[in-house]
Amino acid sequence: MKEGIVDRILKKRLSSFAYERWTDLREEVIAMGVHRRGVHAAQYIKWPADVRLNIGCGPVKTPGYMRIDYCPRVDLRVDLRRPLPIPDDIASELLCEHFLEHLRYPGNAGSFLKECHRILKLGGELYISVPDTRWPMECYVHGREEWEKACEENNWHPEWVKTTMEHVNYHFRQQDEIYGDGHFECHRFAYDEETLALALRRAGFSKVEPRVFDPKRDSEHRRVGSLFMLAIK
Ligand SMILES: C[S@@+](CC[C@H](N)C(=O)[O-])C[C@H]1O[C@@H](n2cnc3c(N)ncnc32)[C@H](O)[C@@H]1O
Structure with missing residues (x-):
């Protein structure tokens, strides 16, 4: 985020600690606007009967998946800590690589996983990975x-x-x-295996199991150092 004039003044006047709180607040206010625009844009999406989503995709390109993240140049730009503007029971598969660890636990992480469960069809699969x-x-x-x-x-x-x-x-x-x-x-x-599995079960997933790296889904740069899990609705 570029420094504006207000930032420069506050940086001079505030202690570095207070300035950090200011940048947090500024980021949150910006995130509210980004999310509002994302919710608005989502109203015009013609959701196919079946869709695969890469949630928390970052800049990673994953053909065949609709990409969702807070960062720009994705298909749907929203704050994933908030309720998602995505219909119930729409996705057969969700891919979520190295995103969950960015959310507060149990609060935001729990509500995000419940949103994943809500948007998946019955029998739909969440392929998730986090740092091991x-x-x-x-x-x-x-x-x-x-x-x-x-x-x-x-x-x-x-x-x-x-x-x-x-x-x-x-x-x-x-x-x-x-x-x-x-x-x-x-x-x-x-996360370790036990904790991630518990969080997924608490979100309502009926079947939760550890899995290994899947070259057809998982990004190559996540092969090493990741904990891979499959959760089924
Ligand atoms: C470590 S990157 C992972 C990106 C990609 N999935 C990968 O494996 O390389 C974490 C991603 O989470 C996104 N992120 C973090 N907090 C978010 C939030 N509250 N809402 C939406 N995206 C968020 C960041 O924008 C970033 O792209």
Whole structure:
């Protein structure tokens, strides 16, 4: 987000901590407008009888899926913490890669998963992945280096992250030293298999099972370091 004149004045006058709260508020007010426009645009979508959605898609292109995210240049731009302007029982499949960890748990994460359940047809499938937090935990406790090596090889973390504990902290928070908590980019909760499965069952999914990377669906850059789960309505 570009700095405007108000930002520049407040940056001078406020403490850096107060300024961060200001940017949070500004981001939230902007998000309300983006969501309102998304809800309006959704009124004109002619929903096919069956649709596949990539929710929290980011810039990733996934042919065959309608793409939904807060970021620009997607098919539907909305705030996924809010009720979604998508009809009930419309989708046979949802793909959701590395998005859920950006929501507060249990509140926003729970209501988002309930929305996923609502828009899926009976028997519809949610293919979800999140960062696998068991892996860094085990490596930290047992002094194993493979997760840190993967972080470096895949450039998951910025340059300043060096020690194992810095890596672990970054995995949990994904905050940036320049842009504060990055608002929509930061991590707000970490998952292991048990916790993700419980969240999905609480949202109403009848069948929840761990799965492996599926090259036909999952993005290649999510192959390593992800926890993959299938939830069926
Ligand atoms: C780590 S990216 C994942 C993108 C893509 N699925 C992937 O696997 O590369 C997280 C995405 O969540 C989106 N996001 C975070 N909070 C959001 C919100 N409240 N509403 C909509 N999108 C949000 C961000 O815009 C970002 O594109």
